Amino acid sequence: MKKNSVKSGIMKVAIIGVVIMVVLLVFNYVMQVRQQRSIEQLARADRNILVDRILTIYSKQYSNIVRDNSAWDEFIESYLGREQDPDQEWLLNNIGYMLENYASTDVCVFDTLGNKVYERKKPDGEGIEFYDFGDSLIQDLFQGKPFTDFYLRKNGEVFEYHGARVVHADDMVTRMQEPKGYLFMIKRISKNVIEDYREAIGETEIGLVASEQEVDSTRHAVRPNYLVVKELKDHNDKSVSYIYFVFPNSIVGLFRNFVPIFLLVAIMCVLIVIAIVRYAHVKITKPLHNIAEAFKTGKTDKVVPLKKEVNEFGVISKMMEEFFDQKDDLAKLNVELSQSREEVMLQNETLQQQKEEILVQHENVTSLNEELSLINEDLAEQKECLEKANEQLTSGIRYASRLQSAMLQAVEPTEELFKNFFVMYYPKDLVGGDFYFTKRDGDTVIAVLGDCTGHGVPGAVLASMGISFLTQLFLESQGTEIMPDEILMRLKEKVTSALGLDKDGEQHSDGMDVAILIYNSKTRNGYFAGAQRPMLLIRENQAFSIKGDTMPIGHFAKDGRFTTVNIKLQRGDKVYLFSDGCTDQIGGEKKTRLMTQQFKNKVLEYSSLEFPKQKQAIEDLIFGWKGDNLQTDDISMLAFEIE
Numbered sequence: 001m002k003k004n005s006v007k008s009g010i011m012k013v014a015i016i017g018v019v020i021m022v023v024l025l026v027f028n029y030v031m032q033v034r035q036q037r038s039i040e041q042l043a044r045a046d047r048n049i050l051v052d053r054i055l056t057i058y059s060k061q062y063s064n065i066v067r068d069n070s071a072w073d074e075f076i077e078s079y080l081g082r083e084q085d086p087d088q089e090w091l092l093n094n095i096g097y098m099l100e101n102y103a104s105t106d107v108c109v110f111d112t113l114g115n116k117v118y119e120r121k122k123p124d125g126e127g128i129e130f131y132d133f134g135d136s137l138i139q140d141l142f143q144g145k146p147f148t149d150f151y152l153r154k155n156g157e158v159f160e161y162h163g164a165r166v167v168h169a170d171d172m173v174t175r176m177q178e179p180k181g182y183l184f185m186i187k188r189i190s191k192n193v194i195e196d197y198r199e200a201i202g203e204t205e206i207g208l209v210a211s212e213q214e215v216d217s218t219r220h221a222v223r224p225n226y227l228v229v230k231e232l233k234d235h236n237d238k239s240v241s242y243i244y245f246v247f248p249n250s251i252v253g254l255f256r257n258f259v260p261i262f263l264l265v266a267i268m269c270v271l272i273v274i275a276i277v278r279y280a281h282v283k284i285t286k287p288l289h290n291i292a293e294a295f296k297t298g299k300t301d302k303v304v305p306l307k308k309e310v311n312e313f314g315v316i317s318k319m320m321e322e323f324f325d326q327k328d329d330l331a332k333l334n335v336e337l338s339q340s341r342e343e344v345m346l347q348n349e350t351l352q353q354q355k356e357e358i359l360v361q362h363e364n365v366t367s368l369n370e371e372l373s374l375i376n377e378d379l380a381e382q383k384e385c386l387e388k389a390n391e392q393l394t395s396g397i398r399y400a401s402r403l404q405s406a407m408l409q410a411v412e413p414t415e416e417l418f419k420n421f422f423v424m425y426y427p428k429d430l431v432g433g434d435f436y437f438t439k440r441d442g443d444t445v446i447a448v449l450g451d452c453t454g455h456g457v458p459g460a461v462l463a464s465m466g467i468s469f470l471t472q473l474f475l476e477s478q479g480t481e482i483m484p485d486e487i488l489m490r491l492k493e494k495v496t497s498a499l500g501l502d503k504d505g506e507q508h509s510d511g512m513d514v515a516i517l518i519y520n521s522k523t524r525n526g527y528f529a530g531a532q533r534p535m536l537l538i539r540e541n542q543a544f545s546i547k548g549d550t551m552p553i554g555h556f557a558k559d560g561r562f563t564t565v566n567i568k569l570q571r572g573d574k575v576y577l578f579s580d581g582c583t584d585q586i587g588g589e590k591k592t593r594l595m596t597q598q599f600k601n602k603v604l605e606y607s608s609l610e611f612p613k614q615k616q617a618i619e620d621l622i623f624g625w626k627g628d629n630l631q632t633d634d635i636s637m638l639a640f641e642i643e
Contacts, residue, residue, distance in 0.1 A: 011276070014272065014276045018269040018270075018272065021269060022269065048228055050201060051201070051228050051230060051245055052230075054197055054200045054201055055197075055230060055243075057200075059149060059160065059162075062102060062104075062160065062162050062185065062187055063147065063149050063162045064597070065098060065102055065162070065185065066147070066162045066163065066164045066183055066184075066185050067146075067147055067164050069098065069164075069183065070146075070147075070164035070165060070166055070167060070183055095107045095118075095120055098185055099120060099122060102185070102187070103187060103188075103190075104122070104185050104186060104187050105121065105122050105124060105125040105159065105186050105187060105188045106119065106120070106121045106122070106125045106128075106130050106184075106185070106186040107119070107120050107183075107184070107185050107186075108120075108130070108131065108183075108184045108186075109166065109181055109182065109183050109184075110138050110181055110182040110184075111181050111182075112179065112180065112181060112182075114137050114138035114139060114182075116131065117181065124188070125186075125188075127155075128154050128155055129154070130152075130154060130159070130184075130186055131184070133235065136235060136236070138182050139182075141163060141235050142163065142165065142182075146164065146165050147162075147163065147164045147165075148161070148162075148163045148164075148235070149161065149162050149163075150233065150234050150235045151189075151232040151233060151234060151240045151241065152234050152235075152240060153210070153240050153241060157188060157189070158188075158189040158208060158232065158240060158241045159186050159187065159188055159189065160186065160187045160188075160189065161184060161186055161235075162184070162185045162186075162187070163182060163183065163184045163185075164182070164183050165179035165180075165181075165182060165183075166179060166180050166181040166182060166183050167179055167180055168180065189208060189241075189243075194206050194207075194208065197243075197245075201245065204245050204246065204247055204248070205245070205246035206243065206244070206245050206246075207243070207244050207246075208241060208242070208243050209241065209242050209243075209244065210241055210242075211242075212239075212242070214242070215229050215242050215244060218244055218246070227244060227245070227246055227247075228244065228245040228247070229242055229243075229244045229245075230242070230243050230244075230245075401430045401431045403464075404431050404432070404460055404463065404464065407435075407464060407467050408425070408435065408436065408467075411436070411437045411438060411439065411467060411470075411471070412436065412438065413436075413438040413447075413638070413640065414438075416440065417438055417439075417440055417445060417640075418445075418640040418641065418643075419641065419643055420610075420611045420640065420641040421611060421638075421639060421640035421641070422611045422612065422614065422615040422637075422639050422640075423436060423636075423637070423638055423639075424615055424618065424619065424635065424636060424637040424639075425635075425636045426581075426631070426634070426635040426636070427455065427460075427634045427635075428455045428456070428581070428631045428632075428633055428634050428635075429455060429456040429457075430456075431456060431457060431459070431460035432455055432456075432459060432460060432463065432634040432636075433451065433452035433453065433454055433455045433456070433458070433459020433460060433462055433463050433512075433634050434449075434450065434451050434452070434459075434463065434579045434581065434634040434635070434636035435449075435450045435452070435463040435464075435466050435467050435636075436448065436449045436450070436577075436636065436638045437449075437450075437466075437467060437470045437471075438638075439474055440521075441474070441478055441479070442479075443520050443521050443522050443523075444481075444518060444519075444520060444521075445518070445519055445520075445521050446474065446516070446517075446518050447516070447517045447518075447575070447577065447638060447640065448470060448514060448515070448516050448517075448577075449514070449515050449533070449577035449578065449579065449636065449637075449638045450463065450466045450512050450513065450514045450515075450553075450579075451512060451513045451514075451533065451579035451580060451581070451634070451636070452466065452510075452511070452512040453510040453511055453512065453554070454510070455633060455634050458510075459634065462495075462510060462511075462512055463512075465495065465498060466491070466495075466512055466514070466553075469491055469494045469495065470487075470491065472494075473487060473490055473491065473494075482518075483518070483527055483529070483564045484516040484517070484518055484527050484528060484529030484562070484564050485529040485561065485562035485563060485564040487516055487529070488514060488516065488529055488531050488553065488562040489561065489562060491514065491553055492531075492553045492554065495511060495512065495553050495554055496511075496554060496555055499511075499554065499555070510554060511552045511553050511554020511555065511556075512531070512552065512553045512554065513530075513531050513532040513533045513548075513552050513553070513579075513580070514530070514531045514533060514553055515528075515529075515530040515531075515533035515534065515535055515548060515577045516528065516529050516530070517535060517575060517577070519567075519569055519642070521643070524568065524569040524570065524571070524642060525566070525568065525569070526566070526567040526568070526569045527564050527565070527566060527567070528546050528548075528564070528565045528567055529548065529549070529562050529563060529564045529565070530546075530547065530548020530549060530562075531548055531549060531551060531552050531553050531562065532548055532549070532550060532551065532552050533548050533577070533579075533580075534546060534547045534548055535548075535575060535576070535577055536575070536576040536577075536578070536600055536603060537567070537573060537574070537575055537576075538573070538574040538576070538603070538604055538607045539570060539572070539573050539574075541604070541607070541608070542604075543600055543601075543603070543604040543607075545600065546565055546567070548562075549562050549563055569642045570642065571642060571643060572641065572642065573641070573642040574607050574639065574640075574641050574642075575639065575640055575641075575642065576603055576637065576638075576639045577637065577638045577639075578636065578637040578638075579633070579634060579635065579636045579637070580633065581631075581632065581633035581634045581635040581636065582594070582599055582618075582622060582635055582636075582637060583595060583596045583599045584632050584633055585622055585625055585626050585629075585631070585632050585633075585635070586626075586629050586630075586632050587625040587626045587627050587629050588625055588627075591629070594621075594622070594625050599621075602617075602618070602621050603618065606618060611639065611641070614639065615639075618637065622635060
C-alpha cells in the first residue's frame with residue numbers, strides 16, 4: 001500500500017479515531033475510579049449510621065408491641081389478681097396474636113415478686129429455659145425504667161428480649177411506681193430476620209458470630225473499609241454475640257464491569273477498521289483506478305459498470321458516456337417532453353374534477369355549520385342554567401360556612417381559659433364535620449373535640465347539632481359537678497333522638513366520635529372520657545395515650561356505659577385532642593396512611609416548641625405527607641398546656 005494513496009489515508013483516519021475512543025474510555029474509567037474512591041471515603045461513616053438505624057428500627061418494632069400491650073385490665077384482674085379463671089378467648093386474641101403475627105418464640109408474664117404466672121411457647125421454643133437470669137431478679141432487669149430490651153444466647157442461638165411493666169389502663173402516667181406485673185416477648189434472631197436486615201440495607205453480606213475471634217477472621221477476609229460490626233449485649237451489658245455487615249467493594253465491581261466493556265469496544269474498533277478499509281477499497285480506490293485508466297487509454301469499458309453506482313463515480317461515468325451520445329440523448333429528451341405534456345393535460349382534467357367535488361363539499365359544510373350553530377345555542381342555554389344552579393348552591397354552602405365559623409368562634413378557647421394553646425381546623429370542603437368546644441364554669445375547665453360522620457354539608461349539620469347540644473347540656477348543669485361519661489351518655493341520647501329512624505324504619509348509622517377532658521384549674525384533678533377518640537398527654541418529654549371507649553355517639557349495635565378516667569394533672573402537662581383526619585391522611589411515597597403511632601411520635605418531638613411553632617410543625621407534617629394527594633377527611637386539633 002502506497003503512503004500517499006487514498007486507501008492508506010482512510011486507514012490512518014480510522015486508526016486515529018479508534019485510538020481516541022480507547023483513550024476516552026480509559027480516561028472515563030479512571031475518573032469513575034477516582035469519583036468512586038471519594039464516594040467510599042464519605043460513605044464510611046454513613047454505613048455505621050445506616051446499620052444503627054436499621055437495627056434500632058427492627059428492635060423498636062417489637063419493643064413497641066410489648067409497650068402497647070402493657071396495660072391489660074382483664075389480665076391484671078384474672079391472672080395477677082388471682083380472683084377468677086382467665087378468659088381463654090381473650091388470651092388467644094392478645095398473647096396468641098403476638099405469637100402468631102409477630103413471629104415471637106415465647107410470651108411470658110410474671111407477677112410483682114418475679115414468679116412466672118403465664119407462659120406460651122411456640123414449638124420451636126420447647127425445651128429452652130428462657131428466663132434463667134442467674135442472680136438477677138426480674139425487677140432488676142428494668143433498672144427503674146418502664147421497659148427493657150436486651151439479647152441472650154440460649155442453646156447456641158441468639159434471642160431478643162423485650163419487656164414491659166404491666167399496669168392498669170387508667171394508671172399509665174404512674175406505670176413506673178407500682179407495676180402489677182411484668183410482660184416479656186422473645187424473638188429469635190433467625191435467617192428471616194437476617195434477610196429483613198439485608199433487604200432493608202441493600203446488597204450486603206450479613207452474618208451472626210459468637211466471639212471476637214470470628215469477627216477478626218471476617219476482618220482478614222474483607223477490607224476493613226467495607227465491614228461494620230455491631231455488638232449485641234445482655235441485661236448485664238456483657239457481649240452475647242456479634243452481627244457483621246460486609247458492604248460490596250464498588251471499585252472491584254467497577255473494574256469487573258469495565259473489562260468486558262473494554263474488550264467489546266476493542267473488538268468493535270478492529271471490526272470497524274477492517275470494514276472501513278474494505279469499503280474504501282471497493283467503493284473508492286478501485287473506481288478511481290478505473291477512471292484514471294479510462295482517461296489514459298480512451299477506453300470506457302471499465303467505466304460503464306460505474307453507472308450503477310449512486311455516487312460521484314456514477315455521475316462521472318455518465319458524463320463520459322454523454323460526451324459521445326448527445327444526439328441520441330436529445331431525441332430521447334423530445335420524447336420525454338411529449339409524454340410530460342400529455343401527463344400535464346391529464347392532471348388538469350383531474351384538478352377540474354376535484355374542484356367540482358370541493359364545491360359540493362362546501363355546500364354540505366355550510367349546511368352542517370348551520371346545524372352546529374343551533375346545537376351550540378342550546379348548549380349555551382343549558383350551560384347558563386347549570387352555572388346559575390351551581391352559583392346558588394355554592395352561595396348557600398359559603399353562607400353555611402360563615403354560620404359554622406360563627407358557632408365555632410363562640411366556643412373557641414381564649415387566653416382566659418389557657419395561657420398557651422392552639423386550634424387547628426381544616427375542613428375537607430367549605431364546611432366540615434369536626435368541631436371543638438371550650439368553656440369555664442368557676443374553677444372547672446371543659447375541653448371537647450368532636451369528629452362527626454362524613455364531611456361537607458352532612459358533617460357540618462351534625463357538628464352544629466353537637467355544639468348546640470353541648471351548649472344546652474352545660475347551661476342545664478351550670479354550677480353542678482358533672483362527669484365526662486355522663487355528658488357523653490346525655491349527648492348520645494340527644495343525638496340518637498334527633499336522628500330518629502329513616503323512611504324504612506331503620507336506625508340511622510350517623511353519629512360522632514367525641515373526646516372530653518374536664519379538670520379543676522386549682523386542684524388539677526382531671527377526668528377524661530372518650531367515644532372512640534383518645535387523649536394524648538405529654539409530661540416530661542414522655543407521651544401517654546389515654547384511650548376512649550369503643551362506642552360512638554349515635555346508634556350502635558352494642559350499648560353500654562362510657563368510662564371516666566381519673567388523671568392527676570401537673571403544671572406544664574400538654575394535652576392534645578385530635579380527629580382521625582390527622583392520622584388517616586393518605587400520602588408519602590407509598591400512598592399510605594400517616595398512622596396514629598407515627599403521628600404521636602412526631603407530636604412528642606414537637607412538644608418542646610412554643611405552641612405557635614408546634615402548630616406550624618404539625619401542619620407541615622400533615623400537609624407535607626399529603627403532598628399532591630386529595631385531603632382524606634376533616635383535620636382538627638385542640639392543644640393546650642396545664643397551668
